[in-house]
Amino acid sequence: DTGVSQNPRHKITKRGQNVTFRCDPISEHNRLYWYRQTLGQGPEFLTYFQNEAQLEKSRLLSDRFSAERPKGSFSTLEIQRTEQGDSAMYLCASSFWTGTAAEAFFGQGTRLTVV
Amino acid sequence: SQKIEQNSEALNIQEGKTATLTCNYTNYSPAYLQWYRQDPGRGPVFLLLIRENEKEKRKERLKVTFDTTLKQSLFHITASQPADSATYLCALDEWGGSQGNLIFGKGTKLSVKP
Numbered sequence: 001d002t003g004v005s006q007n008p009r010h011k012i013t014k015r016g017q018n019v020t021f022r023c024d025p026i027s028e029h030n031r032l033y034w035y036r037q038t039l040g041q042g043p044e045f046l047t048y049f050q051n052e053a054q055l056e057k058s059r060l061l062s063d064r065f066s067a068e069r070p071k072g073s074f075s076t077l078e079i080q081r082t083e084q085g086d087s088a089m090y091l092c093a094s095s096f097w098t099g100t101a102a103e104a105f106f107g108q109g110t111r112l113t114v115v
Numbered sequence: 116s117q118k119i120e121q122n123s124e125a126l127n128i129q130e131g132k133t134a135t136l137t138c139n140y141t142n143y144s145p146a147y148l149q150w151y152r153q154d155p156g157r158g159p160v161f162l163l164l165i166r167e168n169e170k171e172k173r174k175e176r177l178k179v180t181f182d183t184t185l186k187q188s189l190f191h192i193t194a195s196q197p198a199d200s201a202t203y204l205c206a207l208d209e210w211g212g213s214q215g216n217l218i219f220g221k222g223t224k225l226s227v228k229p
Binding site: 004033035040041042043044045048056091093101103104105106107108109111 | 119124146147149156157158159160161164166204206208209216217218219220221222
């Protein structure tokens with residue numbers, strides 16, 4: 001296993017278009033997280049899954065954002081009707097959660113630019 | 116309101132000195148706190164985790180302290196090297212350790228000059 005994999009690494013899209021990102025976590029990890037990061041800021045939590053169940057979504061997350069994790073394996077994050085403010089690095093992380101603290105393993109991220 | 120604050124956006128030190136980074140939090144009751152390193156254009160990499168009942172944790176040249184009374188964690192890099200230059204992020208569990216949802220500070224950019 002080579003770690004958390006995210007595709008694509010870069011995406012440029014026109015305002016109003018839909019985009020979808022994919023994350024392949026470390027295979028034995030049951031938790032998967034999505035974060036968004038803009039320049040000079042720390043990662044901002046978006047949502048997370050335990051296996052295939054989406055347990056929490058950020059209150060700040062627009063309805064244009066949706067995430068899935070079918071069969072508890074890979075996950076997709078879709079942004080509909082993109083806006084320039086959506087330009088950011090989208091990070092995926094996974095962890096093996098057993099009910100206590102667990103380190104998160106991050107992917108390299110997908111950098112989205114909305115023009 | 117809930118806040119995680121890292122003491123400064125940037126810290127410049129000379130090679131060989133000890134770098135000390137601060138993470139303060141407000142209106143959280145974390146059961147543990149984590150520190151990550153992030154290089155430009157890359158995802159964060161886990162460094163250390165310290166639990167609320169641990170005062171100090173060490174790993175090679177790294178040391179973390181956690182004071183739940185002061186609501187503060189200190190992150191030290193001893194004998195710093197130019198290769199330590201990066202942004203360092205602190206993170207804690209929003210729900211006190213029961214959920215695993217990590218909330219991050221903005222980070223401190225460390226520059227170690229030769």
